[in-house]
Amino acid sequence: MFRGTGDGTWTAQDRAKALAYAAYQRGVCPQCGTRDSEWEDDDGAYVDAYVSVSHKCLGCEEIAMKQREIPEGRAGDGMKVLLIPAHIHAAQQIAAEFTSN
Numbered sequence: 001m002f003r004g005t006g007d008g009t010w011t012a013q014d015r016a017k018a019l020a021y022a023a024y025q026r027g028v029c030p031q032c033g034t035r036d037s038e039w040e041d042d043d044g045a046y047v048d049a050y051v052s053v054s055h056k057c058l059g060c061e062e063i064a065m066k067q068r069e070i071p072e073g074r075a076g077d078g079m080k081v082l083l084i085p086a087h088i089h090a091a092q093q094i095a096a097e098f099t100s101n
Helices: 012-026 059-068 085-098
Strands: none
Touching: none
């Protein structure tokens, strides 16, 4: 969905740009974000356009470890794992202690 700014009025150029961008996005792979044309040269031959690399995200690792603690079935339905800064969590714990006493 596209929305204009201000009063929301779009010029013909605004609409043309938005439609061109939407058409471009339809040609992008939702998994890797590349387009077929990036992998072929002008003659249609395969080109090594990208190199895949591995990267370990420590935040994602923390989330995965916590997700393993969520129970199966009804007890775990709707449970989400969030990352919050450690100092915020510590402050929340202290606040919870004060309100429970």
